[in-house]
Every structure is written in C-alpha cells, then in structure tokens.
Amino acid sequence: NAGVTQTPKFQVLKTGQSMTLQCAQDMNHEYMSWYRQDPGMGLRLIHYSVGAGITDQGEVPNGYNVSRSTTEDFPLRLLSAAPSQTSVYFCASRPGQANSPLHFGNGTRLTVT
Amino acid sequence: AQKVTQAQTEISVVEKEDVTLDCVYETRDTTYYLFWYKQPPSGELVFLIRRNSFDEQNEISGRYSWNFQKSTSSFNFTITASQVVDSAVYFCALSESRGANSKLTFGKGITLSVRP
Numbered sequence: 001n002a003g004v005t006q007t008p009k010f011q012v013l014k015t016g017q018s019m020t021l022q023c024a025q026d027m028n029h030e031y032m033s034w035y036r037q038d039p040g041m042g043l044r045l046i047h048y049s050v051g052a053g054i055t056d057q058g059e060v061p062n063g064y065n066v067s068r069s070t071t072e073d074f075p076l077r078l079l080s081a082a083p084s085q086t087s088v089y090f091c092a093s094r095p096g097q098a099n100s101p102l103h104f105g106n107g108t109r110l111t112v113t
Numbered sequence: 114a115q116k117v118t119q120a121q122t123e124i125s126v127v128e129k130e131d132v133t134l135d136c137v138y139e140t141r142d143t144t145y146y147l148f149w150y151k152q153p154p155s156g157e158l159v160f161l162i163r164r165n166s167f168d169e170q171n172e173i174s175g176r177y178s179w180n181f182q183k184s185t186s187s188f189n190f191t192i193t194a195s196q197v198v199d200s201a202v203y204f205c206a207l208s209e210s211r212g213a214n215s216k217l218t219f220g221k222g223i224t225l226s227v228r229p
Contacts (some may be wrong), residue, residue, distance in 0.1 A: 031214065039124070042221035058208040079150065098208050098215030099146045104158040107206060108180060110129060 002026050006091050006105035013081040013112045021076040021108050023091030024083065029103070030096040032074040036060065036070075036087040049074055050096070081112045115140045118161050127194055127228050134190040134223050136205030142166075144210040144221035147181065147188045148217070152202040164188060195227045 002094065007022045029113075033048035045058030049068040061084060065077040074093075078085060088109050092102040116139040126132045137149065149161040162172060164181050170229045172179045176193045192199050208215045 033216075035219075037188060040221060042119075045216055045218075050217060056214075086168040088156070092158075096213045098210050098212060099163060101160040101163055102217055103160075104160075106157050 002089055004093055004103050004105035006089075006108050008108060010107065011108060012108050013078070013110065015081060015083060015112060017038075017081050018077065018079055019081065021078075021089055021091075021110075023074045023076065023081065023105060024072050025091075025093040025103070027093065027095075027103065029073060029093035030071070032060070032068065032091065032093045032101075033102070034064070034066065034076045035090045036072070037054065037090060038087050046076065046089075078110075083112045085113045086110060115145070115207050115209050115218045117205050117218055117220035117224050119205055121223045123224045123226070123228045128197060129194050130227075131191060131193050132195050132225065132226065134192075134203050134205075136188045137221060138186050138188065138205070140186075140206045140207060140209055142209045146208045146210070147214075148202045148206040148208070149179070149188075149190050150206065150219075152204065152222070153198075154200065158204075161190075167223075174200075177213070181222065182216065190224075195225075197227050197229055200225060200227045 004025045009065040013113040035043040045062045047066040049055045094100040094102045117139045120207045145166045147164045151159045180189045204222045205220045208217045
C-alpha cells in the first residue's frame with residue numbers, strides 16, 4: 001500500500017523561484033490537506049480540499065496555491081519562494097468523516113536561500 | 114476557534130520511568146474529536162489514538178494510556194515504563210465536527226527524550 005506519496009523529499013530553492021510539491025494518495029480519500037512544520041510551531045494548515053474541484057484556505061495560506069483536479073492528487077505550488085517558506089511540508093488525507101485520522105506522507109524538506 | 118495547548122515543550126526521562134504528556138484543548142462545539150500523533154526521529158507522523166467527545170472512557174494500549182476529562186478539557190497521554198524507542202515528538206490535535214470541512218488543529222508538540 002503506497003498510502004500518501006510526496007515528492008520530492010528534499011528541495012533547495014533560491015528566493016523568487018517557483019516550484020510544485022507533489023502529493024498523491026491511493027486510498028480514494030475525499031479530504032486532502034497540506035501542513036507546514038516549523039520548530040516550536042507544531043503543524044499549521046496551509047490549504048485543504050474536501051473533494052475534486054474544491055479547495056479552501058487554512059491557517060497560513062499566503063504564498064501558496066493549490067488545485068484538486070482529481071481525487072488522487074493535491075499539488076502545492078510556491079509561486080515565488082521566500083526564506084520564510086523554509087520548512088518541512090506534509091501532505092495528508094482522510095475519508096470524508098471528521099473523526100477519521102489523517103494519513104500523512106513522509107514530508108518534503110524545503111530550504112529557500 | 115479551536116485551540117490545542119501542549120504546555121510542556123521538552124521532557125527528558127530515564128528509561129523505565131513513567132511520563133505523562135499534557136494536552137489542553139479549547140472548543141465551542143459539543144461534538145469534537147481528539148487525536149495523538151507520534152513523530153519519531155525519522156520524521157514520519159504516526160497516528161496513535163482518536164477519542165470522541167461523547168466517550169470519556171480512558172483507554173489503555175500496552176504501555177500507553179490516555180486520560181480524557183471533559184471537565185478540565187484535557188486529553189493526557191501516559192507512557193508507563195518508558196523505553197528509548199519512545200523518544201519522539203508527540204502531538205495532540207483537535208477536530209471539530211464540521212463534516213467533510215472539519216480541520217485538524219495541532220498543538221505545538223512535546224519532545225520526549227528517553228535516556229538509557
């Protein structure tokens with residue numbers, strides 16, 4: 001079982017560059033989300049989606065875009081990378097019910113110089 | 114708005130000691146869900162337990178136990194006879210009942226170090 005797959009695992013960007021973090025799940029989950037993890041800050045929600053064609057903002061959406069064209073994929077785009085976006089990014093998914101636990105990918109460590 | 118507070122940031126114990134990780138939450142909802150996740154040094158996030166707001170029974174799973182008290186809005190996690198493999202960051206999280214739109218809010222995490 002692949003579960004939630006994130007690519008790449010590591011990435012270094014220069015300020016102003018753009019890139020897309022990929023996330024795919026093979027569990028037919030309706031809900032997908034992106035979190036960032038920073039030291040001492042826990043995990044903070046960036047964007048989430050409750051189904052194909054539907055996305056919404058989380059706690060820290062600025063500087064990021066998402067789209068959900070299929071149930072399986074939920075890419076996260078950094079339009080113009082900034083050093084403040086240096087972080088570890090986690091994609092997660094779950095079935096539609098609120099009491100279902102999130103299944104997390106293994107994370108992407110992004111450094112912006 | 115929902116909020117999760119993990120006041121302890123770092124805890125260090127010697128192997129075989131018992132340790133309790135505290136979690137206090139805030140929510141206006143009467144139906145909500147609480148979770149604990151473990152993040153070992155390898156970095157992945159591992160789901161440990163879910164508790165529904167209407168089920169105040171405590172739970173034990175091997176060396177792990179969870180104490181849910183609605184009266185104090187707490188959902189504490191105790192590890193009995195800790196082991197080096199328990200060293201990790203532990204996150205408590207809260208989801209209000211919004212159906213598909215429910216979002217999971219995490220505390221800032223507690224770093225547990227278990228020394229041999």
